[in-house]
Amino acid sequence: MNSPYTRIQSPRGAAPDDSSFSGSPNSDDVEASPASVLRISQAPSVAVVAIDRIQTSAWGGYNVFVLELTLPGRTWRTRTTIWALFWLALRGSNRFPYSLLCCHYRAKSVSDATRAKVAAYVTSLVANDRLWGNPRLLAFLGVGATRFDPLYGDSLVEGYVRMRHVSTQKRHGRRRRSCVGPHYPRGNVARLVECSIGLGLCFVVPTVIYFFFSLTQSDPQDMFSSSALINGTAIGVPVLIVTSVLYHRWLHRRKWMVVKPSCVAFFNDLHSTVPTHVILFQPNMVVADIDKKSIFRLACLRWMNQGIHVASPAALLDFYVLAASDTKFIRQVLDDTVAQCIYSTSHKHTSFAPVRDAHDQVNRGVNETTSSLPNRAASLVDGEETFASMFAHLQQAKTQIFITGWWITPDYALVRTSDKARDESTLVRLLQDAAARGVQVYVLIYKEHKFVLPNDSQHARDELRGPNIHVSRHPEFYLVPQMWSHHEKIVVIDQSVAFVGGLDIALGRYDSPAHDLVDSGPQQTWTGQDYSNPRVRDFVDVANHRAELIDREAVPRMPWHDIHCRLEGPVALDVAHHFILRWNFTVENKVVSIRSPQRPMLLPFAKPIWEATDYALNGSGTDAVNCQIVRSLCQWSGGIATEKSIQEAYIDLIRTAQHFIYIENQFFVSGFEHEKNVANRVVDALYHRIVAAHEAKQTFRVMFLMPLLPSFEGAVTSSSSASLRAVMHWQYTTICRGGNSLLERLAKIVPDPSQYVAFFGLRQHAMLGTQVVTEMIYIHSKLMIVDDRMAII
Numbered sequence: 001m002n003s004p005y006t007r008i009q010s011p012r013g014a015a016p017d018d019s020s021f022s023g024s025p026n027s028d029d030v031e032a033s034p035a036s037v038l039r040i041s042q043a044p045s046v047a048v049v050a051i052d053r054i055q056t057s058a059w060g061g062y063n064v065f066v067l068e069l070t071l072p073g074r075t076w077r078t079r080t081t082i083w084a085l086f087w088l089a090l091r092g093s094n095r096f097p098y099s100l101l102c103c104h105y106r107a108k109s110v111s112d113a114t115r116a117k118v119a120a121y122v123t124s125l126v127a128n129d130r131l132w133g134n135p136r137l138l139a140f141l142g143v144g145a146t147r148f149d150p151l152y153g154d155s156l157v158e159g160y161v162r163m164r165h166v167s168t169q170k171r172h173g174r175r176r177r178s179c180v181g182p183h184y185p186r187g188n189v190a191r192l193v194e195c196s197i198g199l200g201l202c203f204v205v206p207t208v209i210y211f212f213f214s215l216t217q218s219d220p221q222d223m224f225s226s227s228a229l230i231n232g233t234a235i236g237v238p239v240l241i242v243t244s245v246l247y248h249r250w251l252h253r254r255k256w257m258v259v260k261p262s263c264v265a266f267f268n269d270l271h272s273t274v275p276t277h278v279i280l281f282q283p284n285m286v287v288a289d290i291d292k293k294s295i296f297r298l299a300c301l302r303w304m305n306q307g308i309h310v311a312s313p314a315a316l317l318d319f320y321v322l323a324a325s326d327t328k329f330i331r332q333v334l335d336d337t338v339a340q341c342i343y344s345t346s347h348k349h350t351s352f353a354p355v356r357d358a359h360d361q362v363n364r365g366v367n368e369t370t371s372s373l374p375n376r377a378a379s380l381v382d383g384e385e386t387f388a389s390m391f392a393h394l395q396q397a398k399t400q401i402f403i404t405g406w407w408i409t410p411d412y413a414l415v416r417t418s419d420k421a422r423d424e425s426t427l428v429r430l431l432q433d434a435a436a437r438g439v440q441v442y443v444l445i446y447k448e449h450k451f452v453l454p455n456d457s458q459h460a461r462d463e464l465r466g467p468n469i470h471v472s473r474h475p476e477f478y479l480v481p482q483m484w485s486h487h488e489k490i491v492v493i494d495q496s497v498a499f500v501g502g503l504d505i506a507l508g509r510y511d512s513p514a515h516d517l518v519d520s521g522p523q524q525t526w527t528g529q530d531y532s533n534p535r536v537r538d539f540v541d542v543a544n545h546r547a548e549l550i551d552r553e554a555v556p557r558m559p560w561h562d563i564h565c566r567l568e569g570p571v572a573l574d575v576a577h578h579f580i581l582r583w584n585f586t587v588e589n590k591v592v593s594i595r596s597p598q599r600p601m602l603l604p605f606a607k608p609i610w611e612a613t614d615y616a617l618n619g620s621g622t623d624a625v626n627c628q629i630v631r632s633l634c635q636w637s638g639g640i641a642t643e644k645s646i647q648e649a650y651i652d653l654i655r656t657a658q659h660f661i662y663i664e665n666q667f668f669v670s671g672f673e674h675e676k677n678v679a680n681r682v683v684d685a686l687y688h689r690i691v692a693a694h695e696a697k698q699t700f701r702v703m704f705l706m707p708l709l710p711s712f713e714g715a716v717t718s719s720s721s722a723s724l725r726a727v728m729h730w731q732y733t734t735i736c737r738g739g740n741s742l743l744e745r746l747a748k749i750v751p752d753p754s755q756y757v758a759f760f761g762l763r764q765h766a767m768l769g770t771q772v773v774t775e776m777i778y779i780h781s782k783l784m785i786v787d788d789r790m791a792i793i
Contacts, residue, residue, distance in 0.1 A: 038145050038271050039133030043126045044069040048115040049077070054325045063103060063110060064325040065118050069126075069141060074154065078142045079329060085121065088140060097121055135270060144256055144270035146603075151399065153606025157259040157333050159326070162252035163266055163319035165277045167588050167639075257319065259333060262341050262577070262604050264310070264317075275601045278584050279312055280577070281341040282352065284641055286311040287334045289327070308334070314585055314639030343577060349652060351630045351645035353574035358624040360570065373608055376568040376615075376622035379793070383510040386503050386564040387414035387425075393493050393566075394430050396614065397439045401431065402492035402579045404444040406485060407455045407506040410463035411545060416510065416525050427505055428463055435468035442602065444583055446486040447473035455506075459543040470599050474586040475636060486637060489564075490579060496608035497615075498575035500629075501564030501793050502666075502781045507539060508532040508560055515559035515777050517766035520552055533558040533775065538713040556773040558711070559764055563664065563781035565793045568615055568622055569608060574629040577604050585639040630792070647680050649792055650784060654685040657700075657786045661686075664705045664783040669730045672740060683734055683742050690756045691749055700756055706731075708761035708776040735759065 050066040067078050082100050089096035100121070103114050131137045138144070142158045255266040255276065265275040288309045307320030308331050321327055338344050347354045356375045380386040391414040394401065408427070415425040423429070431441050443464055448455040461471045474486065491499040503509050507530050519526050526532075528546035529539055535558060537549045550557075567575065580602040587599045615622075630645035654661060671678030672687070686702060693700035709716070712724035736743040746753040762777035784792045 044071045046119050046122045048119050051110050074148055138270055145273045146258055151605050152260055152603050155258050156337055157330055161257045161319040161321050163255050164252045166316040262343055278601045279317055280581055281338050281344045283346050284313055313641050349630055349645040349648040353629040355628045356571045358626050373569040374624040375571045375627055377625045377627055378566045378622040380564040382513055383503055384512040389566055390491055390499055391415050391425050393497050397434050397493045399494050401441045404490045405504045406446045406487050407504045408445050408460045409506045410460050412505050431469055441469040443471045445473045454539045454542055456542045472586050472599050492576045492579055494609050495576035495605040496572050496610035498567040498572040502562040503564050511560045515764045517556035517764055517775055518768050531557050534711045556768055556775045558775050559777040561777050561779050563783045563793055571627050580604055582638050650682050651685040653786045653790055654689050659787050661702045662785040664779055664781040666780050668734055670734050694750050702757040704759040705779055707779050711778055
């Protein structure tokens with residue numbers, strides 16, 4: 001489908017003109033608008049489809065004409081009044097039918113002739129091809145750079161507003177602190193400056209005026225005379241009111257607002273394609289009019305008589321337009337769009353994402369395009385298979401790449417079949433090649449404690465960042481709890497393919513199902529620190545990844561077992577939506593730094609842009625499945641009310657299991673009801689399901705695969721192994737010790753708990769030179785399979 005508008009490259013240094021609207025549709029001496037980056041490709045057809053009557057206290061009300069505009073393949077509506085058309089004509093020297101002016105306030109029904117005159121005038125206006133790129137005409141038509149964008153879908157509303165965005169807000173009865181610690185997020189700095197200026201003006205303006213009149217007194221003892229007070233008050237109050245109005249106008253920036261099916265975004269102008277603020281629709285979102293009743297309830301600004309207040313868990317947003325009719329219309333559109341957006345309500349397991357049927361179509365909201373692609377998934381076992389698939393798909397990226405991880409190694413090779421393949425498949429080279437093709441790359445890395453973890457996210461950021469590659473780290477430890485981390489590992493390509501699971505693109509993760517212990521041949525699979533055994537020597541100075549930390553001729557490597565999955569189709573949009581939420585939250589609350597470039601905000605796609613042939617290029621191996629995205633996210637990590645849908649999914653699947661549960665996990669730390677130290681209740685669900693099976697005399701089995709020891713350097717009895725012993729303590733407390741563990745509680749009811757639950761580890765053996773060596777296989781996966789029907793990865 002051809003686009004109904006075109007984009008033209010401006011001359012270097014030229015900018016679109018937003019201050020002139022000149023020319024008459026019936027004259028030949030029309031000044032063409034300056035070179036613009038946006039213009040409609042042809043004149044749309046115009047029809048007046050409705051007339052709304054807006055009741056006001058002045059003149060009893062006025063009429064609003066609803067115009068339907070049509071271009072090939074596109075139809076949209078805009079609203080205008082007679083006075084808006086008149087002022088548009090005045091500013092553009094257009095011939096306006098003055099007989100229409102009397103129809104603005106006319107209370108009776110508007111005749112068909114008047115409708116025809118309005119449609120004819122607008123038609124004559126848009127018929128002039130020399131005005132198709134004029135910013136004023138585009139704004140009147142409600143056509144911005146993303147109006148009909150095939151990636152983001154058609155806009156529901158577009159237009160200029162004055163808005164204010166505040167990233168700190170009142171939520172659940174508790175007010176977040178505006179400024180915490182010695183560093184300040186961008187939104188908090190803005191708010192601190194606003195409050196300082198506002199309070200300063202309230203004090204400075206009256207004081208200056210009062211002293212001015214006091215100093216004009218001839219007698220210094222009359223400084224505090226009544227005349228000075230009266231004169232100062234008479235002048236000071238109006239000046240303060242005017243100052244307050246100007247201050248309010250300064251707070252609210254002029255932005256181009258765009259309402260999409262799953263978000264509302266704001267741009268600097270209608271030509272811009274990079275939003276400055278994005279509010280994703282999500283549960284607990286409130287859209288309200290700003291009026292006398294809501295001013296105090298929602299803590300909005302007192303000066304705003306006509307406006308809309310949007311409160312999401314991440315931010316507050318106030319915006320207003322000049323016409324009350326537009327305010328009511330936009331409010332209605334927002335209400336309808338939020339109500340129909342799939343991300344505005346919680347779904348099964350209290351997840352933000354719906355359960356996607358195997359052949360379900362995209363359904364984000366109103367006016368949404370659909371996709372006939374099925375939801376497909378492929379399980380990927382260990383790093384060799386996972387990274388090879390990831391490499392093939394990254395090479396096919398067309399528009400965007402999203403990557404987030406607990407640890408990222410820039411020079412990590414994804415394919416290791418040869419030296420050439422290794423060089424061509426390093427992460428940094430893949431991303432640089434994609435960026436050179438015009439692909440926008442966004443990398444979000446967990447910012448670790450420097451004195452606790454060796455991840456060196458700063459090195460990863462410095463190595464990866466470049467043209468079209470945007471890298472950000474989160475969190476800032478001045479602002480968030482100290483005991484938590486971002487542990488998800490996600491790669492999304494074009495919002496059409498997503499990789500989710502346990503594998504970081506980092507040192508030590510590459511492995512095959514053979515789980516080799518030895519790598520001493522001429523062509524090494526694991527080079528430098530990638531040949532690792534954290535039980536013997538943990539990673540250090542990972543920027544120098546080529547350094548050998550252990551003697552590969554004497555010490556076996558520790559194999560790494562992990563599970564990942566590849567998701568294709570509409571379900572990938574849900575993974576992308578989650579990444580966009582986290583990215584925008586990080587950008588909005590990023591610590592202010594003059595040296596760091598401003599990262600762009602992101603918008604969700606309307607549908608997957610890959611076609612069936614694109615997926616086929618990278619091989620099959622996927623099956624159509626019913627699937628759902630679940631997550632653990634909260635206020636500090638994503639700016640939302642706490643969501644623990646992963647735990648809810650675990651508990652629900654355990655409760656409904658019929659025969660068998662298979663679990664692979666790096667840890668098993670859980671607690672029973674009323675346990676204060678551990679919050680998750682997975683072990684409690686397992687206990688009750690096993691007891692129910694025993695009482696019903698059912699055959700029921702639970703199998704755990706876990707590492708034999710946590711992956712910490714040093715012996716268990718070493719004085720430096722406190723962390724290792726702490727993890728073992730909590731795992732034993734969950735499994736078999738302390739008086740309230742799973743096996744101890746089962747033993748009080750079940751004669752032989754091993755008939756229902758068992759725990760296993762994995763170990764590998766090999767010849768290293770002339771010696772037999774052995775090492776545990778480190779199980780890092782987070783997998784649960786229930787009855788061979790359902791799985792959580």
